Amino acid sequence: MTLTAPDQTSTGYDLGPAAALSCRACGHRTPLAPEFACPQCFGPLEIAYDFPAITREEIERGPKSIWRYKKLLPVPTTVEDHPNMDPGFTRLIRADRLGAELGIRNLWVKDDTGNPTHSFKDRVVAVALAAARELGFTVLACPSTGNLANATAAAAARAGWDSVVLIPSSLERAKVLMTAVYDTNLLAVEGNYDDVNRLATELAFEQEDWAFVNVNVRPYYAEGSKSLGYEISEQLGWRVPAQTVIPVASGSQLTKIDKAYGELVSLGLVDAADWKIFGAQAAGCSPVSTAFREGTDVVRPQRPDTIARSLAIGNPADGPYVLDTVRRTGGAVTDVTDDEVRDGIRLLARTEGVFAETAGGVTVANAKKLVETGQLDPDADTVLLITGDGLKTLDAIEHQVGPKATVPATSKAVREALGI
Amino acid sequence: MTLTAPDQTSTGYDLGPAAALSCRACGHRTPLAPEFACPQCFGPLEIAYDFPAITREEIERGPKSIWRYKKLLPVPTTVEDHPNMDPGFTRLIRADRLGAELGIRNLWVKDDTGNPTHSFKDRVVAVALAAARELGFTVLACPSTGNLANATAAAAARAGWDSVVLIPSSLERAKVLMTAVYDTNLLAVEGNYDDVNRLATELAFEQEDWAFVNVNVRPYYAEGSKSLGYEISEQLGWRVPAQTVIPVASGSQLTKIDKAYGELVSLGLVDAADWKIFGAQAAGCSPVSTAFREGTDVVRPQRPDTIARSLAIGNPADGPYVLDTVRRTGGAVTDVTDDEVRDGIRLLARTEGVFAETAGGVTVANAKKLVETGQLDPDADTVLLITGDGLKTLDAIEHQVGPKATVPATSKAVREALGI
Structure with a gap:
């Protein structure tokens, strides 16, 4: 018999490796709690960790979901005992045909449309x-x-x-x-x-x-997005890609993928390496790319007007942290027009068979622009994040695609329609 | 140096374990070829195999897609070298909340909406x-x-x-x-x-x-559907479930899942066991359930009229084989109304967070009916096949579900609308 409860932090919560809440603005630490704003300065709180030793093999033996990384996430050790959606461990596909069109020699697409409700x-x-x-x-x-x-x-x-x-x-x-x-x-x-x-x-x-x-x-x-960085690295054979292009709404996902890469290096799960993080926005809602272009730290709110509605956050909470991340790593934040977004959706679909929502079109179109402007190295390993499904944003393409013809039910009519 | 080409069957095609084509009607064997009808009787051809020795461990080390079973499918040994969608190895989830509603104690849902284009x-x-x-x-x-x-x-x-x-x-x-x-x-x-x-x-x-x-x-x-049977068995810990409920369109999928179970037993990958296969149809297109109910071998064509359009095949090619399978295993084929299909979609969604297309509603509603009529044993392990995605058949539910209210942007209005 023991008088101390096992598996609990000093706060009494079992949240795995999570050790405390830490203010992103002033650095003040506070115990784990149902809080989100710093008691000192009202800045945003994030999780500070005390990670256990962990090996690649231990992760690889885990379930085919984000819970293979549960020792790196702020969740109870018993998380899998409760019914949940078991998301994650989605496909990372080689994208040679898309790469050929974009001029990128080694390109992958992280396809998060395979999640249970088809988004990250x-x-x-x-x-x-x-x-x-x-x-x-x-x-x-x-x-x-x-x-x-x-x-x-x-x-x-x-x-x-x-x-x-x-x-x-x-x-x-x-x-x-x-x-x-x-x-x-x-x-x-x-x-x-x-x-x-x-x-x-x-x-x-x-x-x-x-x-x-x-x-x-x-x-x-927000920490859940770290799982994207872990998966990409594991699926590449335990290495961090040199370039990652990520759509920016609140900006949280971009900063957490970068955080995940850094954690993997710290934990000795991947070799130390340089990587660049790129943020992708739509011109109709481009507060972060505007700030990046102007060389300022201040993200001025915008009134969104774009077909990329899942990215239409005019006052992104993590905007300043996105700027920090891309500048520190040598990346960039850019934006594209709605017409380029539609073209991006279609380009990805016809080359790789992946049907992305508008946010995916934003990512592909920005990757194209980044190569054309020399900001993305066409010889470096590159991963594009496809975070949501085209079936949810059909309006974006309904005037762009459709049957090539309507024909009578005869083989002659089919051949004529196809010009063969 | 050798004068014989490696990795080729006598026909010259590398199609893995596939050894010949065999007529399902007359049993005539013919070499592997781009053929689909028996040269003797015009009956449907299927694949005959010469399986290699294979172990559970070898499969478990394979990729997280149907290609982990490539040695059991009629595909070249080099299949993964060519860009493809790498489908399969979708979630098999415990469905305790749905089971409680249906009165089935040990229930699982095979969720094939996670495939790349969201169907089997x-x-x-x-x-x-x-x-x-x-x-x-x-x-x-x-x-x-x-x-x-x-x-x-x-x-x-x-x-x-x-x-x-x-x-x-x-x-x-x-x-x-x-x-x-x-x-x-x-x-x-x-x-x-x-x-x-x-x-x-x-x-x-x-x-x-x-x-x-x-x-x-x-x-x-058609053999691709065998992968569903393999996955279900592997995901249950290498055993065949006592009862499997499968939607019936052409009927091919149902017969191939049963075939997969039998192969796993023959290959010693699972223990010999009895299993029952159940077919699920919509009343508005129920040629096979009608034949089953009438105790006949003859599937009379129908003119489909149901919201379950992906199952609306009035003259199903594999109808007679479905009848064979369910009668041999002690199962049944039943059907449900379109209102029951809509209720089935909503029941699955609100209990398990899985949004199925109309075919999934057909499966769930038939499972409910099978329990109520005593044809499905509520104490036996049961798997339901969810083969397609609700986002593709939104029309089916658009008059059934929606926001509970439209309210002004005040917390008072929210509480009033929720009655709290």
Whole structure:
């Protein structure tokens, strides 16, 4: 018999290797808790770790999901015992045909459309749900313009949790239906995404048992994106790619992939190497690329107007950290027009058979631009992040593609239509 | 130096363990070739194998795709050297919450929405493409009502092959756009699916270099569905589930899963066991369940009228073989109404966070019916096949689900709308 409880941090929470919360602005450390703002300066909190020793072999023996990296994420050691979506470990495919078109010799595509609700949001929500359970929350919630709504409602359904999902009332049909079908408390809010986000922050203070995954559980949630960096490195044979191109909405994903690469080096799981991180935006919502181009640290908010609606955050929370990351690594942040986004979707589809949402078109089109402007080295290993599915943003291509012809049911008509 | 070529069958094709084509009607054997009808009786040909010795460990070391089973499929030993979609090894999830609703104690869902184009068709097309290349074809083609069109166009794009996809001119928007985006030669044909299918057969005879995956390459193509049976057994810890419920369109998938189970036993990869196979149809297209209910061997064609359009084959090629399989194993074929299909989609989504297309609703609703009528043993291990994605059949639920309310952006309005 022992008087000390096993597997618990000094705060009483089992959140695996997570050791504390640390302010990204002032560096103040505070115990693990259901908090998201620094008690000293109100800056954003993130997770500080005390990692255990871990080997490649141990990871490779793990499940085919993000939980193979659970010892590197802020989740309980028992995370897999609870029903969850088991996202991750999606395909990393060689993209030689796309590479030939872009002029990149060694190119890969990380295809996160294979996640359960077909976007990378399943990763961050799975980590948020696991942490929320440990922190004592009982309701999963989010403000969202789509992919996060799908992922949150689905994860709550599978876990048997109640959920509340807030969306702008103008949201597209596919994203509304794919959220409502999970029987969540889906509310359409009169206003734009900024209004919905503000409402969520207000509710997070008022409803103590509601875990808004991207608001009051954000320090835990955001870490889920590290799994993308781990997977890319493992799938490349345990090495960090020289160049990674990542779409930027809030900017969180980009900073966490860079963080993951750094952790792998620190832990001795990959060899030390230089890498460059590139951020991809749409011209119609380009606050970070504008700041990068102007050489400033200040990200000035914009009013979004782009078909890349999943990236349409005019005041990105992690914008300054994106600038830090790309400047430190020698990368860049650029942007492309909506027409280039549509071309990017089609180029990826016709060369690699991957149908991406508009955010994927943003990534491909920016990669093309980066090569053309000499910012991306065509001889260095390059990975493009495809984070969401084309079936959710059909409007973007409906006037671009379709049947080549409508023909009578005769082989002669088919041959004539095809000119053979 | 040797005068004999390595790695070739006596026919000159490297198709792995495939040894010959065998007539399912008369048993006549004929060498491997680009043929699909018996030269003796015009019956359907299928693959006869000469399997190598193979161990669980060897399979487990393989890639996380159907190619881990390549030594059990009619594909070249070099199949992975060519760009392809690498489908398969999708999630098999414990479904305790769905099981509680259905009254099944040990229930799993095989979730094939995680495949690259979000249906099981990626499996069969990958096998068809690999065989077609070896057999000397240069164009990939199909007649389809949707999922197969998506899978064929995507696989051809990634492989760098030309493709021809024929669809009925009335097809839904999501399936048309998700095919056209891959830049295939997509032709809308005036007529219904039967007309398109007949046209494809005509073209298969006229265009010697066109591999219509489900027509003249069908013996190879159909074997791809065996991978579902292999995966289910491996993911259960190398055992065959006592009961498997499978949607029936042409019926091919059902017979191939049963075939896979039998092969695993023969090869000593799983212990011998009894299993029952159940077929699931929609009442609006129920030729096989009707024949089963009437106790006859004759499947009388029907004119389909159901929301489960991916199952709407009124004259299913493998109908008689489905009847053989379910009767031999002690299973059944049943059908459900379109309202039950919609309820099945919603039940699966709200209990497990899996959003299935209408075919998935058919499977879930039939499982419910089979338990209620005492045909499915609630105490036996049971697996349900979810073979396609809800994002492709949004019309089926658009009048059933939606936001609970539209509210102003105030926390008071949110609480009032939720009654808290």
